[in-house]
Amino acid sequence: MTSSNDIRATFLDYFHRNGHTVVESSPLVPRNDPTLMFANSGMVQFKNVFTGQEKRPYTRATSAQKSVRAGGKHNDLDNVGYTARHHTFFEMLGNFSFGDYFKEQAIPYAWELLTRDFALPKDKLLVTVYSEDEEAAAIWRKVAGLPDSRIIRISTSDNFWRMGDTGPCGPCSEIFFDHGDKIPGGPPGSPDEDGDRFIEIWNLVFMQFLEEPAGTRNPLPRPSIDTGMGLERFAAILQGKHDNYDTDTLRALILASAEATGQEPDGPFRSSHRVVADHLRAGAFLIADGVLPSNEGRGYVLRRILRRAMRHAHMMGSRDPLMHRLLPALLRQMGAAYPELVRAESLISETLRLEETRFRSLLERGLHLLAEETGRLGDKQTLPGDVAFRLYDTFGFPLDLTQDALRAEGRPVDVEGFNAAMTEQRKRARAAWAGSGEAATESVWFDLKEKVGASEFLGYTTETAEGEII
Numbered sequence: 001m002t003s004s005n006d007i008r009a010t011f012l013d014y015f016h017r018n019g020h021t022v023v024e025s026s027p028l029v030p031r032n033d034p035t036l037m038f039a040n041s042g043m044v045q046f047k048n049v050f051t052g053q054e055k056r057p058y059t060r061a062t063s064a065q066k067s068v069r070a071g072g073k074h075n076d077l078d079n080v081g082y083t084a085r086h087h088t089f090f091e092m093l094g095n096f097s098f099g100d101y102f103k104e105q106a107i108p109y110a111w112e113l114l115t116r117d118f119a120l121p122k123d124k125l126l127v128t129v130y131s132e133d134e135e136a137a138a139i140w141r142k143v144a145g146l147p148d149s150r151i152i153r154i155s156t157s158d159n160f161w162r163m164g165d166t167g168p169c170g171p172c173s174e175i176f177f178d179h180g181d182k183i184p185g186g187p188p189g190s191p192d193e194d195g196d197r198f199i200e201i202w203n204l205v206f207m208q209f210l211e212e213p214a215g216t217r218n219p220l221p222r223p224s225i226d227t228g229m230g231l232e233r234f235a236a237i238l239q240g241k242h243d244n245y246d247t248d249t250l251r252a253l254i255l256a257s258a259e260a261t262g263q264e265p266d267g268p269f270r271s272s273h274r275v276v277a278d279h280l281r282a283g284a285f286l287i288a289d290g291v292l293p294s295n296e297g298r299g300y301v302l303r304r305i306l307r308r309a310m311r312h313a314h315m316m317g318s319r320d321p322l323m324h325r326l327l328p329a330l331l332r333q334m335g336a337a338y339p340e341l342v343r344a345e346s347l348i349s350e351t352l353r354l355e356e357t358r359f360r361s362l363l364e365r366g367l368h369l370l371a372e373e374t375g376r377l378g379d380k381q382t383l384p385g386d387v388a389f390r391l392y393d394t395f396g397f398p399l400d401l402t403q404d405a406l407r408a409e410g411r412p413v414d415v416e417g418f419n420a421a422m423t424e425q426r427k428r429a430r431a432a433w434a435g436s437g438e439a440a441t442e443s444v445w446f447d448l449k450e451k452v453g454a455s456e457f458l459g460y461t462t463e464t465a466e467g468e469i470i
């Protein structure tokens with residue numbers, strides 16, 4: 001079996017042999033980029049190189065980038081445990097050209113690596129191109145010999161990449177693997193493309209244009225390449241599995257969770273084990289990169305991830321902190337490739353244990369209240385927003401935890417009502433502060449807080465019944 005560690009090494013080695021400099025993953029917390037919550041793709045650390053603001057001693061690079069997609073623009077949190085292909089933390093393998101080679105070389109590299117070095121069967125692969133990108137379609141036809149039926153033209157933004165409202169942009173081409181007709185789902189672009197049969201493994205971005213503030217789009221004099229392949233999705237294919245969670249690294253964590261909780265790995269708590277395995281990775285890597293649980297910003301995303309995992313641990317009957325007990329399994333799997341995990345082992349372990357210890361009684365009491373409240377409602381009837389808010393405010397339940405808890409019964413939460421209750425609470429807090437005589441400064445503070453909170457829900461500090469800051 002090709003291990004995930006071997007796949008990473010083979011990928012980097014292939015591009016290294018082809019003149020790329022192997023660049024280490026950047027930390028999950030982007031340096032000097034307040035617009036971004038976490039590194040969520042390989043190109044993040046090269047942003048300024050692509051725009052020309054920064055020069056590096058190389059024009060070709062390859063990396064295995066730690067990526068988190070929870071909170072912020074890309075948020076896959078709600079998919080975790082429920083799809084075969086999403087994680088909050090994953091590794092993105094990539095190759096990059098900074099004004100060096102373009103499509104004519106990026107496509108053959110990808111095809112050769114997949115079908116020669118990794119020996120994937122050609123007839124299981126299909127690709128998408130942007131509807132206007134005839135050039136890419138022609139290269140695929142020539143290099144891979146793919147028939148037109150397996151070069152799918154997509155006209156949506158899925159196949160047109162933009163760095164931001166302005167800056168580099170261009171069409172992309174995605175490579176999909178067909179896991180076979182036993183799995184539901186249609187090819188990309190079809191109405192049931194969200195199924196798990198055709199899985200996107202690799203995205204090739206062709207940075208071809210520069211979007212100007214006035215909205216005009218000009219060709220870049222030296223176009224660039226940015227690609228991203230999900231290691232876990234690729235490992236699933238090479239290890240003969242359909243599901244990322246059945247690959248070596250994640251399976252080892254699931255088995256550790258099964259052993260620690262005494263619950264069968266593939267029994268009734270299958271989803272919970274998956275959530276725990278995924279969230280343990282995200283939690284450990286975030287803590288190793290300096291994020292600590294808190295009520296705001298990045299720390300609150302980490303807290304949401306950990307609390308969500310704790311509810312699943314609790315469901316599996318775990319009454320003592322669980323996550324830190326699974327850490328050794330993670331270190332065995334990933335410690336060699338990511339020594340920062342080993343260096344931060346005691347910090348990670350202590351942080352996980354403390355966070356679970358702190359939340360446990362609130363979790364139990366909150367779940368009790370939730371059961372009481374839903375008991376009063378009809379089947380699938382929406383949970384009122386003020387109840388979700390009470391859970392948030394008094395018991396420290398992030399909204400997504402409450403939603404996740406009710407997901408199995410198909411019960412939605414009134415999010416608008418939740419937000420209204422939150423706004424009400426803020427108004428009351430503002431009114432109470434206004435009485436203290438320093439209204440001018442406080443008003444600035446509140447405005448700032450609301451401005452920050454408006455672009456992204458980051459949660460905010462509240463006092464619990466116990467007076468603990470959660």
Ligand code: ATP
Pocket residue numbers: 041069076085086087088089090092200201202203228229230231232233
């Ligand atoms: P999807 O459509 O499946 O959500 P995406 O188009 O959002 O994927 P990209 O932004 O193109 O993904 O990222 C490049 C690659 O990273 C994807 O082709 C996939 O292999 C991998 N990837 C993206 N999101 C995740 C995730 N949440 N978990 C694991 N791998 C991911």
Ligand code: MG
Pocket residue numbers: none
């Ligand atoms: Mg996605």
Ligand code: MG
Pocket residue numbers: 158200
């Ligand atoms: Mg996609």
Ligand code: MG
Pocket residue numbers: 174200203
């Ligand atoms: Mg994509």
